[in-house]
Amino acid sequence: MSRILIEMKGICKEFPGVKAVQDGLFSLEEGEIHSLIGENGAGKSTLMKVLYGMYVPEEGSIAVKGETYPSLTPKQAIGLGIGMVHQEFMLVREMTVLENIILGFEPRRGGRIDRRAALEKIEYYADTYGLRVHPDKKVEEISVGEAQRVEIIKTLYRGAEILVLDEPTAVLTPQEAEQLFCILRSMKEGGKSIVFISHKLQEVLAISDRITVMRGGKHIATVAGSSTSAPELARLMVGREVFLGGSPVPAAKGDVALSVENIFVPGEKELSKLRGVSFSVRKGEILGIAGVNGNGQSELAEAIAGLRQVQRGRVVLGGAEVQNMPPRRIREHGLSHIPEDRNQRGLDRFSDVKENLAACSVSEPPLSSLGVIRWGKVREFAEGLIRSYDIRPAGADIEASGLSGGNAQKVVVAREVSRKAEVLLASQPTRGVDIGSIETIRNELNRAKEAGAAVVLISSDLEEILSLSDRIAVMFEGRITGEVDSSEADEEKLGLLMTGGGTHV
Amino acid sequence: MYKTSWGSTLMTIILSLALGAGAILLLGYDPIEAYYQLFRGAFVGKFNIGGVMERFVPLMLTALAFAVSAKVAVFNVGVEGELYLGAIAAAWAGYAFTGLHPLVHIPLCFAVAMVASGAWGAIPGALKAYWKVNEVCVTILMNYVAIYFTSYLVGNPFSARASIPRTPTIEESARLLRILRPSRANIGLFVALGVLVLVWWMLYHTNWGYKLRHVGQNPFFSEYVGIPPKKVMIWGMILSGAIGGLAGAIEVMGIHGHFLDNFSPGIAFDGMLASLIAKNDIRMVPVLSLFLAVLKTGALGMERFTGVPKTLIDTIIAVFILLAAMEGLFAYSRRRSARSSGEEAA
Structure with missing residues (x-):
């Protein structure tokens, strides 16, 4: 000793x-x-x-x-x-x-x-x-x-x-x-x-x-x-049994809901420029996008959500070309988006929880009528989400900056998932989140898929990708180096693709 | 983004008056007598109360204009220029249109003033939103442009050809009804209060206000949830400019009856102070504007009856601003420590 x-x-x-x-x-x-x-x-x-x-x-x-x-x-x-x-x-x-x-x-x-x-x-x-x-x-x-x-x-x-x-x-x-x-x-x-x-x-x-x-x-x-x-x-x-990991839940697959066709997007760095990325996602499936951070995943998510200019190529959502539309129009075409940076994008930290939860629906009935917000309804709406997504502490009037990482992320997830959009784009949804919240968030992604949404899961956590995705695409230096079915995927294979190895095989 | 509280504001007011009393003592006067005369000069008699209201209206509106632009994260130093443009626009509409009913003419003058200065406010808003040009520089410089432009107008095309540079007197139908005679207070007071309530309601109870507030607090979030931050920022500046213009219109239509060259002794800068002390909280704007108006009006009476120089009041206001800023500092450090300990616990 x-x-x-x-x-x-x-x-x-x-x-x-x-x-x-x-x-x-x-x-x-x-x-x-x-x-x-x-x-x-x-x-x-x-x-x-x-x-x-x-x-x-x-x-x-x-x-x-x-x-x-x-x-x-x-x-x-x-x-x-x-x-x-x-x-x-x-x-x-x-x-x-x-x-x-x-x-x-x-x-x-x-x-x-x-x-x-x-x-x-x-x-x-x-x-x-x-x-x-x-x-x-x-x-x-x-x-x-x-x-x-x-x-x-x-x-x-x-x-x-x-x-x-x-x-x-x-x-x-x-x-x-x-x-x-x-x-x-x-x-x-x-x-x-x-x-x-x-x-x-x-x-x-x-x-x-x-x-x-x-x-x-x-x-x-x-x-x-x-x-x-x-x-x-x-x-x-x-303090209780936790079910992480596991394998993808089967669900009935439908038509293609989102397809990205050969898009080119400028990047933060040379390596993260998108150089001709294509993929498509069907309703009722989760497409995992794996890769080491900084290989264009952030740019891809922003390009789809309308937050970054697409130079060439098409993004087809719900049958319409939506590349370079303002974010609001893209949302109207059926996109929900959990952004990777919850503190800047995902939340207004200086507003309270109810304003954050209602951000995407506040301008529509029943939360407002004739441009006037009905705060009573907003509160009801927010309290409903707080309950069903177990956001703690459970207060609609708490400033978002007062929430822990996991609960702040649950606010984002609640707002985006509850809209039941056709396509759910989730970017690093469990980064910096505690294990209990990870479980909740992963369950929500599976539930959205079972309800018929097409889910794009961008994550640098391989274990997360493997346990949720039906198909997995790997990004390296702004390209997709390979796409594998989850039944054939393992860490080794993905690891090879993540370092660009797949392109030379 | 801290909130103000009534209690702390009251404490700040009392403390700054106490420090002012100390200064009066040092100058060899009786502070109780001085304050007594100050408050008499502000509150006793129609003329004095009216005097307070006269000062209160433009102060409050310019403070509100500043607070609104602050909501979209623009530090708008250009309210003074907007005040001038609104004033001259209202004066022009006041004398150029004749034979109108007051119920048509007065709103027309307001509208012309608000459109002119709203458009003026849109310029720095657009420069900041689309080209990231620093709004402080732009608005400071635009003040000179606006003020000299009105000087040119009042000296040439809009001149009354009188011994002083001013526009012709506006039609009777464009005049705002006087209250509390013999002071120059007028029903512009109610217009101003109405606008205050309306703006507050718009900001906190409409979708439009929701967008405005969020763009100011977090443009990235706003963009992501589908609010166009650039456009909203410009709209916020247009609203701010329009309110500044309204302040100018009320000065012309209620008080002077014409546009007078260089008529404002920096009203909008006092308004900016009021808004800054109120931490741009719309509900506190009228309280602090009233406080400043009372001090400025009462100072005349104080000087007349006790000999305490009225510039002392400016000292008290300065002390008040310092204290209010320190309070903000305390609140900030409290928040920081609360946040860091919260993170440990979170």
Whole structure:
């Protein structure tokens, strides 16, 4: 048994109106990867911020390397060798990678910064743990994955023996996540101890020695990574049986409801331009569109919804050509759209829930007559949706910015799905959403399909694609590299298509 | 996007008056006497009450114009120019058409004024919506254009050929009925209040208002749910301009009886202040406009009877704005901390 580095006991932390952590329990052994999992709001981040000294707990004790403290300050925590990589990177975008790493801890020679010493040290970390970075690039020029590596080097540079990573994979592509896991494993081998916060079960199972589950601010269980399974973890996290995964539900297929014919669309980046994309979806089927983020999926969704110019090609919806129509007309032709960015597109965060729920139907009877909104009806309408989609807290007058990610997404889903449009375009519908809401949202997509809607599901989560889609198309660099029936699809095959391999086979 | 509350506004008013009292003491006067005269000068006698109303109407309408443009996320500094254009348009319609019944002539003057300044407001709106031209620069510059243009008109084609640059006097049928004589207050007050209620109702109870508010709060969301944000932004600016023009029309038709060159001492900028203090909340706009009108009117009486310089009132208003801004700051930091702790809990 290796040495216990951290022992947190009886931690309580309250925010106005909420008990974020109650009787929190956590321990970390030397040289292990210990995952901390739970739904959004389970108190994972809060507990770790107590450890890092960002919050002062009301009760409890923190023992680090045998010394017991009632609370820590960030300075103490760093002094004890604790480093934290936050969800949002704390880097200065205008400065270079090297400057960011040494900021505040510059090696000096005479009165000047010793660049060579700094570089050597960074190279040492890069070689030992596979943390490849470009020291002379500015942070604004590097990818998210590299920025994360910079953050990790920064904490190591400050002498961290214990690394806390707060949902590090939330911002990464699958490949980048895989790279990160290699790094974490080699760091573990190098004797570092790692706390890994996540709510993605597969990842947690892949790398953890031990797993602690939290729910509603409380410690639920700590299990060994080798002796548990995804269903068990899901049950511990949610507190009941959860049915994720599974395979596509059969439903009667009808006519083609949406067809995209050879469209060309300008993109945010060179790789995400659409270069001749074609596909069609029938009523009663889900077409999954898989691919690594940034290969044109966002552009495809926006082009279909009328939010981005189509340069060439046709989009046929309900028998009419709708490319480059204003979004309102496209909706009238039978499109519902769950956008990938709920905070900008999907919701007006400064409006209340009822205004958000009613946004697409407020100008039609019965919610308004002769241009005058009937607020009584709007409230009824909203309360109906809040009930049937289990949006919590259940209040029509709550500002949308006050909802958690999962519930905010349920507002979007409720508004779009309840319209019962012929075509439902769902873009990353469960990204950044807790597991209970994922289940609700996936069920809604299946229900829409059974009710006869043609569903286009764009997702970078392969497991989601595989468990919902009847057919799967894979996008790579603005093209569709292949289309497979779900019965023949597996992760390997899709993975090959996702890296463009399919085109050369 | 914080909401104002009656309680905090009242507290801000009291605190700024208290600080003003301190300043009066420092100047060697009796603050109680000064405030007593200030409130006498604003509230005692028809003339004084009428004086408050005279100032209140254009202040409130220009504040409302600013608040409406703020709803579509345009920071409209151009209300002053809209006021001038509305005023000269109303004056022209007031003297050029003769022999009309007041019930026809008055609405006609209003309509001409509102169309002229509404169209004027559409220009910065369209520039911002379609070409992302900064509306603050455009509206500031357009103020000069509007004011000099009216100067030209009043000196040449519309001139009354009198000793001062002004238009001919408007027809009796275009005059707004005076109330509270001998002051110059007039039924424009009721028009203004009616417009206020109507605008509030449109914003919060019609589809059109729904679009307007959402375009201002989140244009991306609006576009996505099928509201054309660019067009709506322009319509919001047209409405804002029309309200500014109405303010000018009421000044001409109710108070002066003609358009006088450079008649406004920056009324719309005071209105903008009132709206900013009200955080562009339509319900608070009349309250704060009234407060400013009372201070400005009462200051004359205060100076006359106690010798406290009336410019002191401008100091009090400045303090008031500072306090109101700080309140916003507090509300903002509260929100931020509430949000970050909410995220932990969420």
